[in-house]
Amino acid sequence: MGAIFIVGTTGTGKTKLATILANKSPDSIIISADSRQVYREMDIVTGKDHPKNLDIKGINLVGPNQDFSVSEWYDYVKPLYDRAQDVGKQVIVVGGTGFYVRSLTSGIETLSVPINPKLRTKLEKLSVGELQEILKQKNLSKFNQLNHSDQLNPRRLVRAIEVSSTDLNTPTSSVPTYTQPLIGLYYQDLEIQKKVIRERVLARIDSGAIKETEKLISKYGSVIQGMSALGYLQILRHLLGEISEGELVELWTLDELKYAKRQLTYFRKLNVVWYDRGRMSIEEIYDHISR
Secondary structure, three states, rough: OOOEEEEEEOOOHHHHHHHHHHHHHHOOOEEEOOOOOOOOOOOOOOOOOOOOOEEEEEEOEEEEOOOOOHHHHHHHHHHHHHHHHHOOOOOEEEOHHHHHHHHHHHHOOOOOOOOOHHHHHHOOOOOOOHHHHHHHHHHHHHHHOOHHHHOOOOOHHHHHHHHHHOOOOOOOOOOOOOOOOOEEEEEOOOHHHHHHHHHHHHHHHHOHHHHHHHHHHHOOOOOOOHHHOOOOHHHHHHHOOOOHHHHHHHHHHHHHHHHHHHHHHHHHHEEEEEOOOOOOOOHHHHHHHOO
C-alpha cells in the first residue's frame, strides 16, 4: 500500500484531512512532517490540537532546549515509514515542512553530512554578519537559496557552512524517488487565508499561548532552538514590552502569512495536486481523493 503525503500551507486543515483518512483506514500510521511540533512542552503555539486518541509519530521528540535537525527527524521516522509499508499499513505523512517531506520522497544529499564539532565551536562565536560573509565566500549560491529568515539564523548559517565545507561528490542519500503526486492544500484567496490565520492566532492566544511561552522562558531561557518557532518570537517581543497584544496578533498573523508564501513556493517545485481550501471543504477534498 503506497504512502499518502498531505502538504501545503499553514492553517489549511492538513491534519484534519489526515485524521479522516486514518479513521477510514484503521490499520494506518500518521507521520508528522512539521518541524515546529518536534519539541515537547511546546503545544499551544505550535498547534498540537490533535484529537486525543490520534497517535501521530514524529512529534514531541526532543526538549525545547535541544538542537534538532532534519537528519535526526529522518533517522527517527524512516524506520517507522519502511516498517509500516513492509506490513501493508497505510502511511499518511502530513505537514508543511518541505525539507522533511523531501527527505522521504526523494532524499536530500546533505542528510548524512556529519556534524563537525571543531568547526561549530569556532563558528558559534561569530556574529550573523560574519557567518553570512563566510558562507557567501564558500558557497554564494547556497546563501542565495536560503530564505530571508534562514539568512539571519545563526544555526542555519553554521549548518550551511558545515555542509559547504564537505565534499559532496559522492551520493549521500539512497531514498527511492516517490512518484505519486502529493496532496496539497492552500488558499488561492489571500484575504480568506489571512482571516483563517488571524482567527487561529487569536484562538491560540485565548488557549494560553502567552502563558506557555512565559513558562518555557522561565525554565529554559529565551535563547533556545525551539524558541525560534513562529509565534514564540512574536510573543517574546510582547513580553519584553516592545509590542502590545494587539500588535502581537497582527505581527504573528503577518509572519504566518509570509511563512505560508514560502511553503507554497517550496512545494510548487514538487509533484503536487493542489486543492483550494477557499473553494473546497476538507470533506469534499477527501471525497475527491478517495474516488
